[in-house]
Amino acid sequence: MQDELPELIKKIFAKKNITDDQEIFRFLHPKLETLPHPLKMKGMQQAVECIVKGVEEGDDIVIWGDYDVDGTTATSLLVNFFRKLGIEPYWHIPNRLTDGYGLNTEVFEQLKSTHSIDNFLLITVDCGISNSKEVAEILELGGKVIVTDHHQLPLGDLPGCVILNPNQDGCDFASEKLAGVGVAFYLAAAVRSELEKHGYFRENEKPNLKDYLGFVALGTVSDLVEITETNRILVRAGMEALPNSSIPGLRYLLESAGLYGSLLTSEDIGFSIGPRINAAGRLGTADVAVELMTCDNHTSGSDLAKKLESYNERRKSICSDNLETALTLIQRGNLAEKSAIVVAGDFHPGVIGIVASKIVDVYRKPTVVFAEEGENESTSYKGSGRSVEGIDLLGCLHNCSHLLGKYGGHAMAAGLSIAANNIKSFREEMSRHVELEKMNILQGAQGNTLNIECNLDEVMSGNAIDYLMKLEPFGPENEKPIFTDPKAQVISCKAIGGLGQHLQLIVRGKYTNYRAIGFGLGERISEVKKQPERSITFTPMMNRFRGSVEWQLRIIEI
Template sequence: MTTQVPSIIRKILSVLNLHDDQEIDHFLFPRLERLPSPMLMKGMKEAVELFLEETGRESEIIVWGDYDVDGTTGTALLVNFFRELGIEPHWHIPNRLTDGYGLNSHTFNEIRSRLFPDKQFLLITVDCGISNFQEICDILAIGGKAIVTDHHQLPIGELPGCITLNPNQEGCGFKDQKLAGVGVAFYFAAAIRSALEKDGYFKNGTKPNMKDYLGFVALGTIADLVEITAVNRILVRAGMESLPNSGIPGLRALVESAGLQGQSIATEDISFLLGPRINAAGRLGKADVAVQLMTSDNNIVGAKLSKQLESFNEQRKKICEQNLETALTEISKRTDSKSYSIVVTGKFHVGIIGIVASRLVEMYGKPAIVFARSDSGNTTTLLKGSGRSIPGVNLLDCLHSCSTTILKYGGHAMAAGLTVEEGALGDFLSGFDRAVELQILNTKHSQYLDSNVIECSMDEVMDKNALEYLQRLEPFGPENEQPVFVDSLASVVSCRAIGDSGRHLQLTLRGKYENYRGVAFGLGKMRNDILQNPVRKISFTPMMNRFRGVVEWQLRVTDI
């Protein structure tokens, strides 16, 4: 099979340090049977035993997830899975705008008193809980049981005093695999199914098909910017393959709302079409709608909830554009261009700051943090921030190095959240920028970027066989970035400005045997220069353009 790999693909594989035929085969054709056993995860045996014990006692099950895509998909995964076992769980997603992140004792007690005041219960967290030592203590003190499933870095203080599934624990067989929160939830579900199968639970019935649940893993892992390790690659690829015709009704409704039913789904479809629909609900404080959709088994209800998510996403886009414009105005006033990071503070929508940070990273090529200032009336003004990073710079490590200036923080290499007192902002800015500078120098970030760029002609990349193999390189993400191609002698046949105020360009580029259509987002200001000098060096990636069911390959031009 590897003898058919085009030379341009071999160049990319070489950059990934893949040379051996077996290594290349495993990379291009990931298989589920190569996944490690769930029982290699520290705490898994105890977690499964406790779950089976509590369900055997008919204890109430409550799943408590985070409000982002990783948390909501992980929550929906477990809810759907438990229902398939004949268990109807309770579930809760906090309101990002009013409740904040993680467990909340007051909210939990209110839910308990309303739904199961006098019954034994088991709490299962998803994508949160590892930093909730006190809240777990409170829950255990009233006689409850708890299992924390999380993937965030371990806190400096004490861990929750309950069974914990977190790959970052010492002695965990998944320590280097960097699972997303939904990935941990998937492995928990897989381990439960395996234990029940051994006990003959499915002897007279159908056992859950775990591949159906991998659609959730693909959505959450890609949206959370989690590293594409060997295990994540297998999980996400299988999930991407299952999504177009998902066996989960709620996922089918989501995919149909984006016009992707029955079509091949790429990483960018999750990043730009599916993920934002789910994320918009959480960012506007309505993440429960996303979980309602993904756990719905009614087509009419699913279609209605899908339209709600679309509406939320449109609202999110408008707020994001307004907030981005405010951030860019603030940045334009600055005279110091030597900083290694971008940090902006203002009256931003707290649910949108992560997206604004991502946009700033794209525009400036630097790690970015956006702080939302809240006029709470307190003597001390708190700034809630959300940060995004660039390949080669570990954002969480940067925050560790200036932690004395931060009230609280958490996250992972590419994305993090934090809270800073406004009075400490100056010290934080200098400490954070210095930490980024040191990482860039120490990790040879520029060499990393150069290694991701492949010089070749457009014709080599747009060859049908090359495009098929490019799709086999997916999923893209941290540790498997989408390759960027550079054609030094590209000829622009036509160029016109499109979009609001002509912000983007629609291009036609001359190939050897055919012309290629392309789009350059945010490069509208280059139009006149391109028309005067049409032969240029361009950086690009191939992209699928879908219109009325027809798929056409185009170029996404990132620099010209």
């Protein structure tokens, strides 16, 4: 096996400590048949029995999701799945700006009253694990509740309901680190299997589970979930299915992004498709995203895709303004001198996560952005954090919990709240704990980084690019490899972007020249022009422009 691989790819596998031929083959060719069985998930048998009984008895099924990409794709997956079973479920996505995260008893009662829902089965997706009070109140209304989630479990148990969450003690899925949409997919797979045993599909069409893997790919990559072996299999299959998806809503979504029928990368999801879905939720209208991903009419699908695109353009404008403000506050307050960047201001609460991500791109440090939620010193701030590889953001927040209100998330992304008078102390504490995490990395994991010294042509050759695509999907625990050419020759460069914050270059190769972009490196233009032969650290990036596709370099450091 290894004899067939380019030397560059061999080096990457060596860095990953994958040396066995069979391991390499499994990595390059992930197979759905090797996925762990759904019933290995704690609570799955009870959840399946509950749903099958509800289907047979005609219960009203209500799906309650979250407003981010993981939550909306999980909701859309189950809505499409139940419709294929001949069941029209009710669904609800909270308004990020007015309802907040998770279950809301008052809103559920309104939904129940509006639709004359009597015997109900409520299924949460990507939320609910922290809503013990709301679960108890909803159970008192006379129905059943299944909570499916992937967030860390709080102290205390949820009363009287079935729980699907790989983080439960004794769950054989604990190491799989599924996204919320991954848990929803496994639930659909188990329900289909049980209904087949009951003879349900003698008179009803059996859903094709592969149709729903596109949702899993979108939600898993967008939620920055670890790319474990199981997630790698699910996401890879989903990325292969998405470009020609049989689900109308996904087709309209990809068409609006100019990606229908195209070869997809994880960057396409993370930077193009995911933000479109997220835009509606960030502006308080996440239901539009679910309406699109569950529609079956071409006219309505086209209209919804246009509406989502308009939300995305508005989101971009708001985000650009907020980012400029945040960068100014960081510079004025010398906040980037800390190991973690914590900035608070008059930001739109729906875009603070994106702003945090972009600040991470610029400064390469864990970042928390807080949006004001009032006008006096006792008012709490709503925050969103993003991390860098190797720094467990949620773990750092645990260590700062005495300064926080609510908080939750995972290693790479989290949400939190804080009182205004605690922000300064939090900034100090957060930086201290990030520094401790960095020391642990230096002591243990630094040698595992996928930075390989080579020349440009080794990476950009067609054969190497083909194999790099087989290493997809990239994400936490399967980071995209980066390369360093110590003697690259820059032919031309210019600063681009509204603030001149990015660097656009042409770099000389042996047989051809390569276009390159360095995000956030615009300030380096003078020194690059003065000394054009430089060491550059880069990774290949697919550039799509007006229907044409070409590979270029994304410069990380120069």
